[in-house]
Amino acid sequence: MKIAVTGKGGSGKSTVSGALARQLARLGHDVVAIDADPNPNLGISLGVDRELVESMRPILNSLLDAGHTHNDPTPPADALLADYGVDAPDGVRLVATGKIERPSGSCLCCGSHNTTRQFFGELPAEDRVVLADLEAGLNDLIWAAPGPDDVVLAVTEGSAKSVEIARRACSLAEEMGVKRIIGIANRTISDDDVARISQELGVEMHTIPEDPAIEKADEQGVAAFDANPSSPAMMAVGALASRLRPSPGP
Ligand SMILES: Nc1ncnc2c1ncn2[C@@H]1O[C@H](COP(=O)(O)OP(=O)(O)OP(=O)(O)O)[C@@H](O)[C@H]1O
Numbered sequence: 001m002k003i004a005v006t007g008k009g010g011s012g013k014s015t016v017s018g019a020l021a022r023q024l025a026r027l028g029h030d031v032v033a034i035d036a037d038p039n040p041n042l043g044i045s046l047g048v049d050r051e052l053v054e055s056m057r058p059i060l061n062s063l064l065d066a067g068h069t070h071n072d073p074t075p076p077a078d079a080l081l082a083d084y085g086v087d088a089p090d091g092v093r094l095v096a097t098g099k100i101e102r103p104s105g106s107c108l109c110c111g112s113h114n115t116t117r118q119f120f121g122e123l124p125a126e127d128r129v130v131l132a133d134l135e136a137g138l139n140d141l142i143w144a145a146p147g148p149d150d151v152v153l154a155v156t157e158g159s160a161k162s163v164e165i166a167r168r169a170c171s172l173a174e175e176m177g178v179k180r181i182i183g184i185a186n187r188t189i190s191d192d193d194v195a196r197i198s199q200e201l202g203v204e205m206h207t208i209p210e211d212p213a214i215e216k217a218d219e220q221g222v223a224a225f226d227a228n229p230s231s232p233a234m235m236a237v238g239a240l241a242s243r244l245r246p247s248p249g250p
């Protein structure tokens with residue numbers, strides 16, 4: 001199963017991705033987490049040691065350092081995962097696609113998006129979960145190019161701008177043929193919130209409440225899942241993992 005997590009900046013994509021990856025791993029799945037943000041920080045939400053997060057080399061940066069150009073064929077995704085991935089708690093394997101590190105005359109992002117596309121498209125996911133925490137906005141969703149068998153989570157908090165981006169993400173995903181699109185109403189404080197967001201998105205919904213434990217964990221720079229795995233938001237992510245859980249094979 002492949003899961004693309006998309007939405008506006010600050011809507012909660014990394015918080016949800018990190019906790020969901022951990023919960024799915026605890027349910028017994030082999031999980032690969034892709035940090036597709038050029039300012040990668042999924043490692044923190046996953047509970048990876050801060051020093052390891054800071055020392056990890058994203059794929060694109062590593063390839064460029066090794067003299068690769070955009071025109072060179074890239075090694076297979078599984079080989080890159082083995083070489084440049086790091087181990088996160090509960091057996092999750094984390095890989096970052098690219099990171100902006102210094103000023104440059106040209107932009108890194110096409111290469112980073114391309115790496116996202118390669119990883120999301122190429123990694124076999126018959127017997128594992130590949131979860132991509134995408135860059136904010138809609139561009140990276142197009143690059144990840146999820147298909148009919150994939151799941152798209154459109155994360156939004158309650159603001160009209162955030163809901164509008166999630167709505168557009170849902171309609172893009174639908175156009176790409178994705179059959180399972182789930183709107184994640186994050187930081188909700190009332191049933192009215194959920195009803196309003198659900199009406200705007202017009203897709204299957206899952207609700208994650210506003211939870212002070214998350215902000216507290218973020219202030220301390222630790223994963224919300226490690227700080228308080230039974231906080232209301234973390235319990236809601238656990239319920240999402242159970243909903244998403246691929247059915248056992250024949
Ligand atoms: N359910 C929640 N309750 C309270 N705070 C939350 C919740 N979800 C996320 N947050 C807070 O919202 C902020 C943004 O969360 P997060 O970094 O996961 O968003 P993001 O979509 O990944 O952002 P970016 O686009 O910058 O990568 C964080 O400070 C986090 O603590």
Ligand SMILES: [Mg+2]
Pocket residue numbers: 013014015037133
């Ligand atoms: Mg993020």
